[in-house]
Structures are given as structure tokens and as C-alpha cells.
Amino acid sequence: MIKVKNLYHSYSNDDNYAVKDVSFEVTKGEIFGFLGPSGAGKSTTQNILTGLLELQKGEVSVAGYDIKKIIPKMFNKIGMSFEQSNVYSKLTAKENLEFYRKLFDVKTRNPDELLRLVGLKGKENKKTGDFSKGMKHRLTFARSMINNPELWFLDEPTTGLDPAIASEIKNIIKEQNDKGVTIFLTTHNMYIAEELCNRVAFIIDGEIKLIDSPKNLKLQYGDKLVEVEYIENGNLIQETFSTVIKSDKKKLQNLIGKHEIQTMHTKEATLEEIFIKVTGRRLV
Amino acid sequence: MKLWFSFIKELKLASRGFYFYIEIFMALLILAVLLFAVPENFESKQTEYIHLNLPEMNKKIYLQKIKKMDINGSFEEVEIEVDNKLIQSKFYETEDKKIYIINEKDDLIKLADKNRKLGAVIKLNKNNKLEYEYYLQGYESKRLKNLYLISHIEDTDTLIKALENQDVRPLEADYDTLTDRENIIPIVLTFNGALMGLFIIAAYIFLDKQEGVIKAYAVTASSVWQYLLSKIGVLLVTSILSSLIVLLPIMGTQPNYLLLLLLLLTTGFFASSLGLLIASFYDNIMQAFGTIYLFMLVIIIPNIAYIIPGWDPIWVKILPSYPILYGFKEILLKNGDINYILKVSLGFLVVGLILFAISNRRYKKTLTV
Structure with a gap:
């Protein structure tokens, strides 16, 4: 589902790389965790994979599309949940979802159903400017499922949520994965990675130090x-x-x-x- | 369809934000000013203070001549204040002048000085011919001063006779003029209508950047040009609305509204595309403000040429607001030059398309950065 080969990225367009020679593959149906501290290069890599950052050097293929020549059609297969909530504050929760569902060419999910799923039932017609941080985060998360993505990018999906809601979000992620959705999870929360991921990559200073399954890592280091x-x-x-x-x-x-x-x-x-x-x- | 949905969403956002209402409020305010504070035509009659230092007989003949020119055929006895005292004066009003006959020369000089108007003493010279002594303000043009000098080479009767004998024929008989109030409308249409998009679109883009919604849009199956064009669409609707608010009550059905729509759309598209391009180089409105402000200052300059037709250098004609101003003027005139309006519209559409294409390319790269 994702193929990354010798990826480099520099914000200053010089040899000062934020991402250095990163290579990995994510197979269909897998939950792949991309783990590292702040500034390690997680978001840079993810932004390149989702077309939010221009590919400078390396080969990247996402959902069968070459990232060098991104076409809008590619995003019919992709869902993206951002760490920072980004919804139209002057629109209601439902209006936000109704608008985004119209930007895809594939069958989309019912906004009411999604709002219910993330615990926002009853808040459909409330302007999101009046939402709490957690509510906005849940709406951003719900929006990322609107187009039934085959490949789902999740950036810190449970950050800032109370434990009960975080648990619900984790369940939703598991359910989606059970349906065959491939998930690329970016986080610095090891407990979530441990619970959800089939494989994890440790990234630090722009370089991948290790890729393996949590089970193998524990066998190797834990026992x-x-x-x-x-x-x-x-x-x-x-x-x-x-x-x-x-x-x-x-x-x-x-x-x-x-x-x-x-x-x-x-x-x-x-x-x-x-x-x-x-x-x-x-x-x- | 995605463009349409984006446009509807932008309309909703605009109607819930304050920029939209600022434009509408501005249009209403301008309308109120034009209707209640700006006269149909500005006062253009020149005021003159005249002291007649003539023998009684000549004075009578002179006053008879002025009386004949008075629009009512008579004079009015009025009181004027000079140095905190009231003096008596005869007041005449002709088609192009307001004339006060002042009895004392000293009072005339004081009035001319205080009110910054023309003062003239008319007297007889040694040869019993009329002699004129003018009191000017000092800042009058050389041309005007020369005119006063040569206008007395011949006596007045000869000059009038010469003027009457001149054959003046207009090239076109079927021409129309605008009232002073109507003449202001092209400026309003240009700056509150067509060019307002330059600033507002940048504000809209930066608001989206601040909310982060651009990133969310960038990961949908919709194109950047649809996002940009939907924003321009909202600005065009606003500019049409605000222009009609001003135009309809003042001009009624006289203007060609189809041409007005065409010029508003093409020039608005051009200005918004330019605003998009400028905004693409900056991260927030504060950074972009300096450049936008500079652009706005430059495009205001043609207003001077529009208000003072005598000042019309070539470089001003190159500025985009110049043809826009005159394009709108032609639309307001009964027999406006349609070819000129079409040429201006086409020109701005082409330039607008080029700017939009460049902006689209830049935003593809910088939209989410």
C-alpha cells in the first residue's frame, strides 16, 4: 500500500535533512506505527506521503499512485486525521462533514452516522467554533473516514482525549482495520502503538533506526x-x-x-x- | 460540481464572517454620502469682489451692463462682514459668477484676502479708458495670469464681438455628460467593487491557513484551482452586490447592466487573482499587508487623473485602475463606447487568467506550507 525508497527532505533545500534515506513498505491491511519524539521527522514523512509536502528526493508510492505526480483521484482512497484539529469554525459539525463528503468521487459515509460513532450525536447543528478541543479532534477524526478510505493516515489520533473517548477511538481504528483498511499511525504514544500496530518503525533525527513488530521486539528485548x-x-x-x-x-x-x-x-x-x-x- | 459545492460553502462562510458585511456596509455608507452629502453638481460659480472707482455716470452704465447679465435681471442689497463690521454691497448672480460690488477699495482688498477670491478695481485711465487692477492670491497659474493680461489688449466690446463671430461646431452632437455626483460612481465601482478583491481574498486565504482547513482540503479529491476559484466567486458576488447597492438608486436603469456585469466580473477576477498571487508569497496577513498596501496606493493614483483631466501622463494610463475607471464611466454614459468596454474586459480577463494560472501553480506548492 505504501512504498518508500531512499526518501530525503530538507526544509532549507540544502544538506540539512529533516528526513534522511528513509525506506520502508506498508502492506495492505497492516497497521504500521511510525514512532518517534517531536522533531524526529514523523510528520515530514507523513506530509510527503499525503502530498502536503513536495517530494524532493526518493521514490514514494501511495495506494498505487506515484507521489511525484499526485492527482486528486488518489485522495479517494486516502483518509487523513490531523493532530491539530482543522475544521471550519463557522460551520456546524454536520455542515463540515457534508461539505467534505462532496469533494470525493466515491461512495461516502453518512455524516450523522460518523458523528454518532465519535460521540458527537446531538451536536450536529452546533458551530464547531463553540466545540471543545476534544470535540474538534473527534470531528477531525470522523471526517477522515468520510470517503471510506483504503489507506488511513492517523496523526496522534488520541492526543488530548479523555481515556474513555480515547478507548472508543482505538476501537474504531481496530474495527476499520478488521474491515481491511491499511493504517499508517504516527504517534509518540508507545502504549497505543503497542496495542494497535502490526509493525512499528522507530524514527529519530530523520532516520529510521528499526522496523519490526512489537511482538518480535519484545521477544528480542523484553523477555x-x-x-x-x-x-x-x-x-x-x-x-x-x-x-x-x-x-x-x-x-x-x-x-x-x-x-x-x-x-x-x-x-x-x-x-x-x-x-x-x-x-x-x-x-x- | 465540486466547484459549485466549494462556492456554496464559501458563500456560507462569507455570510457568517464580517468581511462580507463590511463591504455591504461600505456600499450603503457610500450611497448615503452620495445621496445626502454630495450635490448633484458642485458649485462652480466664481465669486468676484469689484470696486468701481468711476465717475457716477460710468458707474451707472457699468452696473447696468452687469444687471443685464444677472439671472434675475436685478441686484440684491446684501450685508457682508469685513473686520467685524457689516458693510453694504450690491450682489449680482450671472450664469457663471457671483459678483459683489464693494464701495471701499480697502474693504475689497480685505475680502479678497480673507475669502481667497478674486478682487478687481475698475477705474478710468488718463485717456478715459477702463483700467483694471486685479487682486489675486499669488498661487494662480501663469496661464490664468496671462489671460488677465491679454484680455484687456482690446476693449471688452471688441472681444465679445470677436467671440460671437467665432463658429464652434461639436464633432458629435449626440454626446452625454454625467452630473458631478454620477461622475464619482466610477471611482466607487473601481475601488469598492472591482479592486476590493485584491485585499479581501488575501484575508480569506490567511483565515483558512490559520484554521488549518487548507490542509484538510488538500487531502481531498478536489483540485486547488477549484478551491481558489470558489473564493474568487464569492468576491465577485460581493462586488456585484455592493456595486448595485450604489448604482441602482442613483442611476436607475440608465446604465447598461449587462456590460457593467461583464466589466465587474473580468476586473474583479483580475484583482482577486492578483491578490491570490501576492498572498502566495506570505504566511499571514500582517506579512502580506505591506505589499498589498503598496499595490493599493499605486492603483489609487489614476483617481487623480480622473478627477483632474489636465493631469494625464502616459505612465498613469498603464496602471490597471485607469482603464477600469474609464470603462465604468463609459458604461454610465447613455452612449458609452461599447468597444472600449469590451476591449478593457477582454484585456483584464486575459491578464486575470494568466495571474490565476500562476497562482494555481504556486498554491499547488505552497497551499499547505
């Missing part, structure tokens, strides 16, 4: 972690060690020999911890 609490100079210290990595094994052996151990647990690594382990950076 072999030990969390230790020990006393050093009267202070309680907590540290996590890999039982696979040689240097970690050695450190653990030294620690057991030299310090008083308070607790010791084998632990399954979270995706966030794996990210830190692999990239050496936090996801903030």
Missing part, C-alpha cells in the same frame, strides 16, 4: 530484562539490565556481588523502553 532494586551508600537505587547484552550481564553480576539486593524481577520491556534502548533517546 530478558531484569529489574533490580539495591542499596548503595544508603540510597535505594533501581536499574534495569538485559540478560542478553554482554555488558549488562556483567554489570548485573558485579551488582549482585557488591550490593545488598532489595528486589529483583524479570520484566517484559515496554515499547518505550525498547525505543530508549535502541535509540538512546526518550519519546518526549
Whole structure:
């Protein structure tokens, strides 16, 4: 569904690349997570894939269309939910959806049904300028489904939502995926990625550091972690060690020999911890 | 159809925003000013203060001559204030002058000075011929001063006779003129109608950028040109509305409304496309304002040439507002030059299309940045 080969992008049109030699593929029906901290190059990549940024260097094909020559028809297959809500504040929720559905050449979804789906039933005729941030976000999310997309780009879909609504949104994403929709999920929230994604890519400083399924990553890194609490100079210290990595094994052996151990647990690594382990950076 | 839906959406947005109402309010305000504050024709009669330093007999003959020219055939005794005192004066009103006969020369000089009008002392010279002493303001043109100088080379009767003997024939008998009030309307149509789009469209684009809705539009199966054209469409509707608000009550059914529509649409399209192009170089209205303001200042210049026909340099004629102004004037005239209006419309349509094509290309690249 998505093929990216040797993608580069520079905002200053020089060698200062925001995205460097990025290559990956997303297969049909997959939920692909694009994970990284702010400024890592996630949005730049996604904006190129959706035609919002011009392709400078590399080869990109999305839903069977070459991104070098984007034609409006391509967007009949694509849905895009933005991180920042962007709806017409002077139009009502329903008017917003009614307008956007007319911009596609394919069968579209009923705006009332979509509003109900995202918990905005009863707010159809309210101007979105009077909506809360969360309501606007849900409307932006609903709008991205209006054309029954085959490929769905989701940028931080649960950011700013309360846990109950966020859970509903996750369910909708799962349901859509069950129907065969391919999803490209951009987020810095590892828990959502872990819960939803078939595969994830870790991107940092414009480069992809790793692509694999959360399951494989946990097999590789997660099962072999030990969390230790020990006393050093009267202070309680907590540290996590890999039982696979040689240097970690050695450190653990030294620690057991030299310090008083308070607790010791084998632990399954979270995706966030794996990210830190692999990239050496936090996801903030 | 997508263009139509975008246009309807833009109309809804415009009707719920304040720019639309500002234009309509401006049109109503201009109409009110034209109807209630601007006279049908401006006062063009020149005021003159005259002191007759003549023997009683000559004075009588002179006053008889002025009386004959008075529109009522008589004079009026009036009081005029000079240096906080009231003086008596004979007042005559001819077709092109208001004449006050002042008894004292000193008073005449003070009146000419205070009211910035022409003062003249008429007296007899040694040869018993009339002699004129003019009191001017100093800023009169060389041409006018020369005219006063040569107009007394011959006596008045000879000059009048010479004038009457001249054969003046107009090239075209069936010509029409506009009243002073009507003559202002082309300026209103040009700036509140045709060219307003230049500024407003930039405001609309930046509002969309601020709300981020441009990005949402960019990921639909609709083209950028449809988005841009729908915005221009709304501006054209607004300009037609605001123009009709001013024109209909003042001119009634006299103008050719079909031609008016054509010129409004083509010039409005041109101005909006130019506004789009300018806006494409900036991120927000504050950044773009300087350039737009400069453009507006430049296109206002032809107004001076329109109001003062004597000042008409070639470079002013190149500015787009010049042919627009005269195009609208031709529409208002009963026998306006249709060919000129069609040529102007075609010219602006072609230039507008070129600007729109360039804008479309630029927005394809910069719409979402």
C-alpha cells in the first residue's frame, strides 16, 4: 500500500535533512506505527506521503499512485486525521462533514452516522467554533473516514482525549482495520502503538533506526530484562539490565556481588523502553 | 460540481464572517454620502469682489451692463462682514459668477484676502479708458495670469464681438455628460467593487491557513484551482452586490447592466487573482499587508487623473485602475463606447487568467506550507 525508497527532505533545500534515506513498505491491511519524539521527522514523512509536502528526493508510492505526480483521484482512497484539529469554525459539525463528503468521487459515509460513532450525536447543528478541543479532534477524526478510505493516515489520533473517548477511538481504528483498511499511525504514544500496530518503525533525527513488530521486539528485548532494586551508600537505587547484552550481564553480576539486593524481577520491556534502548533517546 | 459545492460553502462562510458585511456596509455608507452629502453638481460659480472707482455716470452704465447679465435681471442689497463690521454691497448672480460690488477699495482688498477670491478695481485711465487692477492670491497659474493680461489688449466690446463671430461646431452632437455626483460612481465601482478583491481574498486565504482547513482540503479529491476559484466567486458576488447597492438608486436603469456585469466580473477576477498571487508569497496577513498596501496606493493614483483631466501622463494610463475607471464611466454614459468596454474586459480577463494560472501553480506548492 505504501512504498518508500531512499526518501530525503530538507526544509532549507540544502544538506540539512529533516528526513534522511528513509525506506520502508506498508502492506495492505497492516497497521504500521511510525514512532518517534517531536522533531524526529514523523510528520515530514507523513506530509510527503499525503502530498502536503513536495517530494524532493526518493521514490514514494501511495495506494498505487506515484507521489511525484499526485492527482486528486488518489485522495479517494486516502483518509487523513490531523493532530491539530482543522475544521471550519463557522460551520456546524454536520455542515463540515457534508461539505467534505462532496469533494470525493466515491461512495461516502453518512455524516450523522460518523458523528454518532465519535460521540458527537446531538451536536450536529452546533458551530464547531463553540466545540471543545476534544470535540474538534473527534470531528477531525470522523471526517477522515468520510470517503471510506483504503489507506488511513492517523496523526496522534488520541492526543488530548479523555481515556474513555480515547478507548472508543482505538476501537474504531481496530474495527476499520478488521474491515481491511491499511493504517499508517504516527504517534509518540508507545502504549497505543503497542496495542494497535502490526509493525512499528522507530524514527529519530530523520532516520529510521528499526522496523519490526512489537511482538518480535519484545521477544528480542523484553523477555530478558531484569529489574533490580539495591542499596548503595544508603540510597535505594533501581536499574534495569538485559540478560542478553554482554555488558549488562556483567554489570548485573558485579551488582549482585557488591550490593545488598532489595528486589529483583524479570520484566517484559515496554515499547518505550525498547525505543530508549535502541535509540538512546526518550519519546518526549 | 465540486466547484459549485466549494462556492456554496464559501458563500456560507462569507455570510457568517464580517468581511462580507463590511463591504455591504461600505456600499450603503457610500450611497448615503452620495445621496445626502454630495450635490448633484458642485458649485462652480466664481465669486468676484469689484470696486468701481468711476465717475457716477460710468458707474451707472457699468452696473447696468452687469444687471443685464444677472439671472434675475436685478441686484440684491446684501450685508457682508469685513473686520467685524457689516458693510453694504450690491450682489449680482450671472450664469457663471457671483459678483459683489464693494464701495471701499480697502474693504475689497480685505475680502479678497480673507475669502481667497478674486478682487478687481475698475477705474478710468488718463485717456478715459477702463483700467483694471486685479487682486489675486499669488498661487494662480501663469496661464490664468496671462489671460488677465491679454484680455484687456482690446476693449471688452471688441472681444465679445470677436467671440460671437467665432463658429464652434461639436464633432458629435449626440454626446452625454454625467452630473458631478454620477461622475464619482466610477471611482466607487473601481475601488469598492472591482479592486476590493485584491485585499479581501488575501484575508480569506490567511483565515483558512490559520484554521488549518487548507490542509484538510488538500487531502481531498478536489483540485486547488477549484478551491481558489470558489473564493474568487464569492468576491465577485460581493462586488456585484455592493456595486448595485450604489448604482441602482442613483442611476436607475440608465446604465447598461449587462456590460457593467461583464466589466465587474473580468476586473474583479483580475484583482482577486492578483491578490491570490501576492498572498502566495506570505504566511499571514500582517506579512502580506505591506505589499498589498503598496499595490493599493499605486492603483489609487489614476483617481487623480480622473478627477483632474489636465493631469494625464502616459505612465498613469498603464496602471490597471485607469482603464477600469474609464470603462465604468463609459458604461454610465447613455452612449458609452461599447468597444472600449469590451476591449478593457477582454484585456483584464486575459491578464486575470494568466495571474490565476500562476497562482494555481504556486498554491499547488505552497497551499499547505
